[in-house]
Amino acid sequence: MGKLLSEEVKERKSGAVARIYQWVDERLGLSEVIELAKKKEVPEHRHSFWYYWGGITLFLFLVMCVTGVLLLVYYRPGDEAYESVRQITYDIKFGWLIRSTHSWAANLMIGAAFVHMFSAFFMRAYRKPREFTWWSGLVLLILAMVFGFSGYLLPMDELAYFATKVGLSIPAVIPVLGPWVADIIRGGPEITGFTVSRFFALHVVILPALFIPILIFHLILVQKHGMSVPDGEAKDVRTIPFFPNFAMRDLAIWLITLNVLALLAALFPWKLGAPADPLKPAPMDIHPEWYFMSSFQMLKIFGQLFPGAVGEFLGLAVFTLGLVLWFLIPFFDPKTEGGLRARATMYFGLFVLGVLVITTIWGYWALPSTK
């Protein structure tokens, strides 16, 4: 058996660095953590690329935490929301960069989470013993989308105001409870400074309080069960150590993600529209963020097929049913490769992916041109 990594580190480091490392190691047990990480193996095969998407999502979440805290320094919820975001964007040094990075990271994170979810789905990573990993991941994605929805209103510009108004009309169609729920979220019959305060509390306190423990739970499960090997790959597939090999590749991917993020934030900075004016008519092309476009378009389609509240309610019901089925997939396809259920699950996944992509493109295509 070779030397322990801690011994190697001690040998490699000399003088002050070695002494500092030893001092910290004796108190925190760094070597044990490193040894544990070194023992963990990651399968390597032709689909390994998809393993990185969870890490990318996590990295983008961390970026959002850091930039979110920086934005908190200057952001003022309530009636001053717009003015504070105007100052951040146009007056405060690098304020525009922090805000752009936060907004772009949010969009990229949801995009990466979708890729991560579908790659886990098609690699059958929801099967025993990873059911809870699948469910916690889905909850995290839904929470991330609520994060996006609540954050979108905070600048309180024209687009945010009307997009939120459209967004809140969706739960309002639920019979009996719908209007009441919408009123609770809004803080009244209209979107005002009170709504911004509620969304702010949701965005910076309630959602993180829910998100972070579930994220930790998800990560613990990933560590406990390791990466799943997809069907079709040999069971004795080659593995590489998590540390340093996989971790170093992950680090490189994180650095590249950071560059993509910086490029988007710097070249396409997030703009601020005119202040929200409830008396003005909504812009012709008002629409939700891209990750809600599919559900928005499906509701529109159902609304056209079944005019009135029935259509909207039916749309919502179909969407909810789809989500429930997506949750229950581990029960429908618990076995290993080749079975009828495995094939049916794959077709279901392809169908869901196709519907999401097509309705999203259709939604943008159908927007009225304002130019």
Add this chain to the structure above:
Amino acid sequence: MNYPVWNVPYIGSGLVIGIVAIVHVLVSHFAIGGGLFLYLTEKKALREGREDWLKRLPGYSKFFLVLTGVVGAMTGVGIWFSIGLANPAGTSTLIHNFVFGWATEWVIFLVELSLAAAYYYTWGRLPSGVHVRLGLLYAVSSFLTLVIINGILTFKLTPSSAWLSVAGTGKEAEHFFEAFFNPTYWPSLALRTLVCISMGGVMSLVFFSRLDSEKEGEVKRGLIRWASLWLLPAFVFMPICFIWYLSMVPESQRELLSLGISTIGVGAFTQVTRLTLIAILTTATIVGVVYFLAFLYPRDFEFGHAIAVLLLAFLATAATEGAREMLRKPYIIFDYMYSNGTLKSAVGKCNEEGYMVHSPWKINEGMFESGNLRGSLVMELGRQMFLGQCVSCHTVDGYRSMRDFLYDRDETAIGNILAMMRKTGEGSPYSKFMPPLVGTDEEIDALKKYLVSLTSPSKGKGVMEVTSGERELQGIVKGN
């Protein structure tokens, strides 16, 4: 008509130059750094008796010859074509000042290309000592091309007070050396040399990352580590050289770097700041990725990683060159010629006598009758003003779209903007990065009417489509 107007729809002529130039800069810097890499690697392999390294070098020098000889040379010629079309006045000034500089560079370039070919074809045919010296000759000749072109490039930002004192008098060539060895010459040469060395390392990582980790593990380990070390000089000295460079840049231009720190407001020129941020981050990432992946785990360094590093190098080059070009705004040659070709000294004359009278396009011929503008040609005059003074940086519908800038603005608002743009210095916030708008009141009014037509619901016509006014003007000139 002396010059054609080169209007590239949607992307604009500036961006065409940018795309060609970025590829050229990347390859030409590799031509210099890679040459040095080949020479020093062969020498090191011979000295240390590394036969396995020597076996891989002919393949590398073939890759080097093809890439630099084909892509480098083609994009070099491409820059000439594109700058000549996009900014004929600026290109003409450079040629008139540096004709002997360029002639020298071309001679050295021929020597460089011949030596690169000779170096590749003589592997195993010349005694090793002679072959190494051939590599040294190549490295020196390629570096000399940088020594020359660097003088001409830096001249545009800091043409030197001696040259500026005689600019436009016909005696400019008397100050060739002051213009050539201008204030930013040395820091720029140092910066570019560091970039060349880094590019030698990056491209070598791309080439050697394809070695098989299982079968050729030891040689891969050695060569990848050696190539990684080539990024070390840039890591250590680039920040110092960058500060040195900035200290030599005129203060008015240095301010452009800080314009984008606090705002992205409409009308604020923030590109230099944003591009500089990208350049710093991508450069730091390259150093990080190369250290953590290539240097620490050379056998695991794969082709995909190397391509990622190369893409980052492409981004860093694009951002750095873009920032450097924009740092000169509103000039194409600092304090002498604006980016749309208008001479700084001609502003007053153009305002008094008219832009069209002094325009190199001479399209005013036939536009006026007894000193008065023909009523039916107002829109055509406006379009020609737009072509002459705006299209070197703006397009109608694409990059820096004029229609987007004007969106929702009525005639009064457009008139106010144009009035502000006629002012210089503190009178206009645009004067820091845009040339002053020149012309008589009648010409400015015609431009306003043309710009208003771009915002109308019918959206006006594309700037290069033949208009009825243009047909009428051609008829008048031909005497029909």
